[in-house]
Amino acid sequence: MLDNISLFVAVVQVGSLKAASESLQIPSSTVSRRIKALEDEFGCKLLSRNSHYFELTREGSQLFEKASFHVNAMEAITDELHSDISGDKGHIKVLAPTNLVVTCLQPYFSRYLKQYPAIELELELSNSLKHFYSENADFAIRVGKQPDSDLTQLRLGQIETLLVASPAYLASHGAVEQPHQLEDRDLIISRSLAHWELFGRADPKQQVQLKPRQRRVLVNDIQVAKQFAVDGLGITLVPKTEVVRELSHQQLVQVLPEWRGENRNVYAVWYRRQLLSTRAARLIDYLKQQVMF
Numbered sequence: 248m249l250d251n252i253s254l255f256v257a258v259v260q261v262g263s264l265k266a267a268s269e270s271l272q273i274p275s276s277t278v279s280r281r282i283k284a285l286e287d288e289f290g291c292k293l294l295s296r297n298s299h300y301f302e303l304t305r306e307g308s309q310l311f312e313k314a315s316f317h318v319n320a321m322e323a324i325t326d327e328l329h330s331d332i333s334g335d336k337g338h339i340k341v342l343a344p345t346n347l348v349v350t351c352l353q354p355y356f357s358r359y360l361k362q363y364p365a366i367e368l369e370l371e372l373s374n375s376l377k378h379f380y381s382e383n384a385d386f387a388i389r390v391g392k393q394p395d396s397d398l399t400q401l402r403l404g405q406i407e408t409l410l411v412a413s414p415a416y417l418a419s420h421g422a423v424e425q426p427h428q429l430e431d432r433d434l435i436i437s438r439s440l441a442h443w444e445l446f447g448r449a450d451p452k453q454q455v456q457l458k459p460r461q462r463r464v465l466v467n468d469i470q471v472a473k474q475f476a477v478d479g480l481g482i483t484l485v486p487k488t489e490v491v492r493e494l495s496h497q498q499l500v501q502v503l504p505e506w507r508g509e510n511r512n513v514y515a516v517w518y519r520r521q522l523l524s525t526r527a528a529r530l531i532d533y534l535k536q537q538v539m540f
Contacts, residue, residue: 252285256314403538
């Protein structure tokens with residue numbers, strides 16, 4: 248009966264049995280037969296019709312008025328589910344760190360949106376670790392594994408951290424040839440990378456933990472720490488993604504290039520109890536496959 252009610256609503260909306268037949272791609276005889284079956288089930292005439300036109304009876308008008316909203320609502324839900332299953336249409340909300348999007352991820356989002364023009368992306372950017380469940384986001388991008396056991400966490404990649412300084416600072420204070428010499432230099436420390444542990448590139452088992460005597464600047468933003476280094480105020484430890492441009496323009500140079508800081512893992516995270524839409528899952532998969540940190 249419900250399918251026949253949907254057909255009846257479609258006939259009334261398009262204005263004729265023939266138009267409904269063409270729109271739904273079913274024979275006109277089938278449309279007529281199913282409308283007749285619906286009338287038999289209700290025990291009343293719903294349409295007064297001939298080969299050219301029809302008029303709604305009182306009972307037909309009553310049925311259309313009460314059923315059309317629900318039929319259209321069900322069609323909208325069905326369309327939304329189909330879009331969700333296909334993954335190529337609809338809204339995705341993502342929380343992400345400002346610095347990481349600006350320095351690395353934004354071009355990948357652009358490419359994805361060009362590939363899927365019916366996707367609507369909402370990016371909520373912040374360097375603070377918001378409790379994203381209250382933000383009604385599909386997923387968040389986070390640097391470092393999150394302590395919340397309710398989260399599903401998928402690693403997207405890894406960012407190397409480097410020691411950098413301006414050529415002017417090194418020229419005036421002398422080259423650094425061994426990690427222990429850092430303890431006597433001006434250090435610019437960002438809170439998110441406050442613990443400096445260095446690993447040998449040739450032998451990762453070589454590890455050095457630094458206890459700086461001089462902390463020239465302590466700041467809670469990596470980009471500001473980088474700018475202090477560009478201005479010649481000292482040496483800082485930063486993610487490689489933050490300094491690609493400055494290194495290529497020789498505003499900064501690597502300090503102790505045979506050593507690196509601790510790698511930073513980047514994760515897509517979402518709540519286990521939250522149903523991840525197909526479109527969000529497809530975007531996560533794209534980032535995992537394409538992003539080169």
